Each structure stands twice: as structure tokens, then as C-alpha cells.
Amino acid sequence: MHRSRHFIPGIITAGFIFVFVAASLVGLLSHSSSFNPTALWSDTYYRHITLFSFYQSFISTLLSVVLAIPVAHALSRRHFFAKKMLLKLFATTLVLPVLVGIFGLLAIYGNSGVISDIFNYFDKQLPFSIYGLNGILLAHVFFNLPFAARLFLQSLQSIPTEHHKLSAHLGIYHWNKFKLIEWPVIRQQLPHVCGLVFMLCFTSFATVMALGGGPKSTTIELAIYQAIKFDFDLQSGALLALWQMFLCAGLVLYIQSFSKVIAVTSEERQDKLPLFADSKRALLWDVSWITLVTLFVIPPLLMVIFSGINTQFIDVVTGWHFWSALGNSFVVATFAAFIALAAGMLILISSRRWRLLGLRFRADKLELIGTIILVTPGIVISTGIFLLLRNWTNIFDLALVIVIVVNALMALPYVIKTLAQPMLHIAQQYNLLASSLGMSGPSRFYLIEWKAIKKPIIHAYAISFVLSIGDLSAIALFGSQDFKTLPLYLFQLLGSYQMESAAVVSLFLLIFSVGMFAMMEKLMLKNNDK
Structure with missing residues (x-):
């Protein structure tokens, strides 16, 4: 019973992912x-x-x-x-x-x-x-x-x-x-x-x-x-x-x-x-x-x-639309990256347990559910959820939540690919030691996982954040005048041929995405020095 408890978080997480994707499929089939x-x-x-x-x-x-x-x-x-x-x-x-x-x-x-x-x-x-x-x-x-x-x-x-x-x-x-x-x-x-x-x-x-x-x-x-x-x-x-x-x-x-x-x-x-x-x-x-x-x-x-850097710079950066889009982008990217990282690690904790027990087939299938977005692109899942919920509620009231979840799903394969090998190697090295010392749960994560693989964890979060902040596929369907992210705002400016305003938004989007990636890289280098 104690052993089976270790598989539950990953199985529940994979179950939520499967149900969410299955729900979108039901919406499509209906x-x-x-x-x-x-x-x-x-x-x-x-x-x-x-x-x-x-x-x-x-x-x-x-x-x-x-x-x-x-x-x-x-x-x-x-x-x-x-x-x-x-x-x-x-x-x-x-x-x-x-x-x-x-x-x-x-x-x-x-x-x-x-x-x-x-x-x-x-x-x-x-x-x-x-x-x-x-x-x-x-x-x-x-x-x-x-x-x-x-x-x-x-x-x-x-x-x-x-x-x-x-x-x-x-x-x-x-x-x-x-x-x-x-x-x-x-x-x-x-x-x-x-x-x-x-x-x-x-x-x-x-x-x-x-x-x-x-x-x-x-x-x-x-x-x-x-x-x-x-x-x-x-x-x-x-x-x-x-x-x-x-x-x-x-x-x-x-x-x-x-x-x-x-x-x-x-x-x-x-x-x-x-x-x-x-x-x-x-x-x-x-x-x-x-x-x-x-x-x-x-x-x-x-x-x-x-x-x-043009004549529209001041007008754009002092406008309500820019700051609203920026705030929404930051919220979506932050939560989507966190959810993707947490879901990926929970799935990998369970799958690596199975791998250590020689149950490779189970582990592969569990990780495959986490990368299901490769088979069902973001626009397909967004479409299914849109069709499923439109008769039940005002989907635009749930737009923020849906966009966050879809972006998290889109980032999840990168998290799994980045952390799968490091987490497996750490378990192979320290599992017996952790068991002998009675370490489990949050204390084990902080003292073993976090200390040993900070770099790939930060890298996985950085990739998820940057992918989410620049994504257009989910927000394109659920965006509105009241809810837009920087990519959608930029697309609208390009579509209306406001090229100078679009240039300003492009500059900030470039700074935020590359700047975030560079900042995370510095954190990784600092962790290596410690």
C-alpha cells in the first residue's frame, strides 16, 4: 500500500489530462x-x-x-x-x-x-x-x-x-x-x-x-x-x-x-x-x-x-490595451509554466518508479499521455472545449482558465523531455539512501531533487514560460476586446496595418521572451557555481 501511494499523483495528473483532452474530443464528435x-x-x-x-x-x-x-x-x-x-x-x-x-x-x-x-x-x-x-x-x-x-x-x-x-x-x-x-x-x-x-x-x-x-x-x-x-x-x-x-x-x-x-x-x-x-x-x-x-x-x-523605437512608442506603452495585454500574457505564461512543470514532475515521479521496478511499458504509456498534445494540437483542443462548453456557459468568462490549461498542455512535452533522464538518474543514485533515511514527499524533493537538478528544472520552466507568452493558437479562439495577450494584440495591430504600433509591441514581446530566457540561463549558471 505504501508503494502504490507513490504512483497516485502521476496517475491522477495523467487522468486529468486524459479527461480534458477526451472532453474536447467529445465536443468535436458532438x-x-x-x-x-x-x-x-x-x-x-x-x-x-x-x-x-x-x-x-x-x-x-x-x-x-x-x-x-x-x-x-x-x-x-x-x-x-x-x-x-x-x-x-x-x-x-x-x-x-x-x-x-x-x-x-x-x-x-x-x-x-x-x-x-x-x-x-x-x-x-x-x-x-x-x-x-x-x-x-x-x-x-x-x-x-x-x-x-x-x-x-x-x-x-x-x-x-x-x-x-x-x-x-x-x-x-x-x-x-x-x-x-x-x-x-x-x-x-x-x-x-x-x-x-x-x-x-x-x-x-x-x-x-x-x-x-x-x-x-x-x-x-x-x-x-x-x-x-x-x-x-x-x-x-x-x-x-x-x-x-x-x-x-x-x-x-x-x-x-x-x-x-x-x-x-x-x-x-x-x-x-x-x-x-x-x-x-x-x-x-x-x-x-x-x-x-x-x-x-x-x-x-x-x-x-x-x-x-518610433513615434508611437509613448502612445503604445501608456495605453490601456498594451498593459492589459501584457498583464494577461504574464499571468497566462506564469501559471501555464507552473502547471506544466508540476504536472510533468508528478508524471515523471510515477513513471520512474515503474521504470525502477522494470515496468517500462507502464512508464512509457504514462509519459505518452503527458505528450498527447503532439497528437492533438492546441487549436484542436481549444476547438473541442469551445464546442463543448458553449451550450453550458459563457465560454469567454472561462477564457483565462482555458487558455492557461491549453498552454500548459502545449508546454508539457518539453518539460517531460527535459526532466525525464535527470529525474531517473537521480532516483537511481539516491533512492536507497532516501529510503534508509526515511525521506519522502516535500523534504525529499527539496534535499535531493531540487539540489541535484536545479538546472534542468529551471530550464524546463523557462521554456514553458517563453512558449506560453508567445502562443497565439489558444488565445486566437478565446480572445476578445476585454481579454487579449500580447501576441493577439500584435496580430490585431498587424491586421489593421498599424505597423509602428505593432513594432513597439514586437519589441516588448522580444524583450520579455528573450530576457526571461537569458535570466533563467543566468540562474542556471549560478546554480552550477554553488
């Missing part, structure tokens, strides 16, 4: 009497948005991953004064609020952007439009190329020094070395990186919402939002949400069947550079790729900073 994937596919519009969702995800993944390989290879061979800062910047693109990045891209590539101004100076027109497929691909590569390059760089840095020495001794250099030594390591991680980037692009909401540019460039998630928010076509919204969940479930199962998990950390290893035969051609190749990725990633972020 408004879609017949869910038939074959019938859905026969509809021209549904078939178009499905094909476009897959097409833009495939092209985005191809561009991001193919370009990331030479970038990672160049970074693995070179050392320069700003390399550490560039890698930290790469680490933040995954948690950077999407609309901040989009605003920066608009400031560079938009119809009134820097490149457009250069063309206008020479009486020429911009040869492309950032809206539509072009903009979606550009934004996805902007966010995912640095992320993929960082994962490949970690793989290259894992190559033993002896392999580099042996290749130098045998005279294996340049292309031959890449083919025989480095490519096998990259190829081993390629399926997981491609799968991860593809899922991020397939479930992308804010990017397509801001840059989609019309019916031709609409994905399933955006079609769900449009059906409910604008057309109030509840049945179509429910059908599309079920269709999205069906496709995501299939993709996740397929990706997990052949992929290998990659540990994503908040810091880069500072290993010695590998031995290789340098040459002017190799130097030019590496410098070219590093320069290109730097010129692609940094200018949009700089434009967010430069554009944010």
Missing part, C-alpha cells in the same frame, strides 16, 4: 455526426487544404534541413569571436514568439520593408510577395534552420577525437572525411530532425495565419479557426479538427517508429575543433555558409529592435 476521412478527402476544399498543409511542410522541411547541414558542418570546424553568441541565438529561435519573427521578416522582406525600399530607390518593384507560400516557407526556414543546424552540430561534436586523429593520420580529408566520418553521424539523426521539423511546420498556426495570404495558402489549422471564428460553421470546424488530429496521430506514430530521440540542451558543448586539412577553399566554403545564415537570422531581429 458537432460532427459522421467523421469519415474518405468523405472528407472527396471534398475539393478539404483536399486542397490537406495537400497544401503537407506540401508547405515538406518544402519547409527540405529547405531547413538541407541548408542546416552545411551550416552545422561549417560551425563545427570554425571558431570565431561571435560563435558563442550566434549559437545562443540559434537556441532561442525555437522559443521565440512567432509573431516577433514574422514582424522582423516583414520589416526586411515585406512590401514596405528594407529590400522593397532598395528596389524603389532604383525605380524597380519588389519581384516577390512575402504573403502566401513564399512567406510561409521563409518564416519556417527562419525558425527551423537554426534549430536543425544546432541539432546537427551536437551530432558532429559527439564524434570522438580519435576518429578525427585517425582520419588525419590516414590522409582522409575534405569530402572523403565528410562522407566517411561525419555524414554517418548526421544520417543517424536525420530522420528525427526531419520528422521534428515537419511536425512543427505541419502544426504551424501563427505563421500561416499572419502570412497565408488567402484561400490558396490555407492549412487545416487555419481553416479550423476561420470556420469557427469567422463563419461560425461549427460542424466544419469540428470535422476539420478531427481530421487534423487523425493526421497528426498518424504522423507522430510514423515518425516515432524510425526516429531516434535527440537530447536538446540549453547550452552548446565547447569541445576542441576537429582536426582537418584547412585550405583557402575550405575556409571560403565555411565562411560563406556562416555569413549567409548570420545575414538571414540576425537582420530581422535587429529590425524588431530598431523599428520598435
Whole structure:
């Protein structure tokens, strides 16, 4: 009985998650009497948005991953004064609020952007439009190329020094070395990186919402939002949400069947550079790729900073709408991150107990419930809850609670992936000692867990906070004039072409998200020094 008590918190937490997601599914099913994937596919519009969702995800993944390989290879061979800062910047693109990045891209590539101004100076027109497929691909590569390059760089840095020495001794250099030594390591991680980037692009909401540019460039998630928010076509919204969940479930199962998990950390290893035969051609190749990725990633972020200081700055920061949105964002991010962290740790405490007892299957299934958001994206869960509660109560009265819970669910997989291994290792090392000393509950957590794994705990909270403060998918459905967050406020300003006011909000959103991440990183470094 005493032993079984340790499993109860995790089981109850997983039960709440399962019930919440199941309730959203009930809401969807109640408004879609017949869910038939074959019938859905026969509809021209549904078939178009499905094909476009897959097409833009495939092209985005191809561009991001193919370009990331030479970038990672160049970074693995070179050392320069700003390399550490560039890698930290790469680490933040995954948690950077999407609309901040989009605003920066608009400031560079938009119809009134820097490149457009250069063309206008020479009486020429911009040869492309950032809206539509072009903009979606550009934004996805902007966010995912640095992320993929960082994962490949970690793989290259894992190559033993002896392999580099042996290749130098045998005279294996340049292309031959890449083919025989480095490519096998990259190829081993390629399926997981491609799968991860593809899922991020397939479930992308804010990017397509801001840059989609019309019916031709609409994905399933955006079609769900449009059906409910604008057309109030509840049945179509429910059908599309079920269709999205069906496709995501299939993709996740397929990706997990052949992929290998990659540990994503908040810091880069500072290993010695590998031995290789340098040459002017190799130097030019590496410098070219590093320069290109730097010129692609940094200018949009700089434009967010430069554009944010304008004539509307005082009006925006003294306005009620800004402070209301800021306060709501802070409340949502704080509570969502706390709930995600607490739920993740409770689930992991139970799952690791089962792992220590050799019950791996049970542990895997318990953790799988915690990552169920990978199968049911935030917009799908939000849609289900919206449909379920609309006949019972005024859903906008519960908007804050629902947005917090959905954001917590969206952050939960990151918490579980970040803390699973550290918590298991701590239990393996200290379980017997804690039992002999009679330590359990809060005292055990503070004296063992917290003391030993402060860094990953803080990192998990920081990721959850930043993801929640920049999320648009949940608030897009439940937001109103009285309840909006900074991302929704920014989207509304962009939609009404108030670009100077949008620039100010983008600047503050960038400062809050990156500043929070940097502050947490400093806390982690301090904990390491103690």
C-alpha cells in the first residue's frame, strides 16, 4: 500500500489530462455526426487544404534541413569571436514568439520593408510577395534552420577525437572525411530532425495565419479557426479538427517508429575543433555558409529592435490595451509554466518508479499521455472545449482558465523531455539512501531533487514560460476586446496595418521572451557555481 501511494499523483495528473483532452474530443464528435476521412478527402476544399498543409511542410522541411547541414558542418570546424553568441541565438529561435519573427521578416522582406525600399530607390518593384507560400516557407526556414543546424552540430561534436586523429593520420580529408566520418553521424539523426521539423511546420498556426495570404495558402489549422471564428460553421470546424488530429496521430506514430530521440540542451558543448586539412577553399566554403545564415537570422531581429523605437512608442506603452495585454500574457505564461512543470514532475515521479521496478511499458504509456498534445494540437483542443462548453456557459468568462490549461498542455512535452533522464538518474543514485533515511514527499524533493537538478528544472520552466507568452493558437479562439495577450494584440495591430504600433509591441514581446530566457540561463549558471 505504501508503494502504490507513490504512483497516485502521476496517475491522477495523467487522468486529468486524459479527461480534458477526451472532453474536447467529445465536443468535436458532438458537432460532427459522421467523421469519415474518405468523405472528407472527396471534398475539393478539404483536399486542397490537406495537400497544401503537407506540401508547405515538406518544402519547409527540405529547405531547413538541407541548408542546416552545411551550416552545422561549417560551425563545427570554425571558431570565431561571435560563435558563442550566434549559437545562443540559434537556441532561442525555437522559443521565440512567432509573431516577433514574422514582424522582423516583414520589416526586411515585406512590401514596405528594407529590400522593397532598395528596389524603389532604383525605380524597380519588389519581384516577390512575402504573403502566401513564399512567406510561409521563409518564416519556417527562419525558425527551423537554426534549430536543425544546432541539432546537427551536437551530432558532429559527439564524434570522438580519435576518429578525427585517425582520419588525419590516414590522409582522409575534405569530402572523403565528410562522407566517411561525419555524414554517418548526421544520417543517424536525420530522420528525427526531419520528422521534428515537419511536425512543427505541419502544426504551424501563427505563421500561416499572419502570412497565408488567402484561400490558396490555407492549412487545416487555419481553416479550423476561420470556420469557427469567422463563419461560425461549427460542424466544419469540428470535422476539420478531427481530421487534423487523425493526421497528426498518424504522423507522430510514423515518425516515432524510425526516429531516434535527440537530447536538446540549453547550452552548446565547447569541445576542441576537429582536426582537418584547412585550405583557402575550405575556409571560403565555411565562411560563406556562416555569413549567409548570420545575414538571414540576425537582420530581422535587429529590425524588431530598431523599428520598435518610433513615434508611437509613448502612445503604445501608456495605453490601456498594451498593459492589459501584457498583464494577461504574464499571468497566462506564469501559471501555464507552473502547471506544466508540476504536472510533468508528478508524471515523471510515477513513471520512474515503474521504470525502477522494470515496468517500462507502464512508464512509457504514462509519459505518452503527458505528450498527447503532439497528437492533438492546441487549436484542436481549444476547438473541442469551445464546442463543448458553449451550450453550458459563457465560454469567454472561462477564457483565462482555458487558455492557461491549453498552454500548459502545449508546454508539457518539453518539460517531460527535459526532466525525464535527470529525474531517473537521480532516483537511481539516491533512492536507497532516501529510503534508509526515511525521506519522502516535500523534504525529499527539496534535499535531493531540487539540489541535484536545479538546472534542468529551471530550464524546463523557462521554456514553458517563453512558449506560453508567445502562443497565439489558444488565445486566437478565446480572445476578445476585454481579454487579449500580447501576441493577439500584435496580430490585431498587424491586421489593421498599424505597423509602428505593432513594432513597439514586437519589441516588448522580444524583450520579455528573450530576457526571461537569458535570466533563467543566468540562474542556471549560478546554480552550477554553488
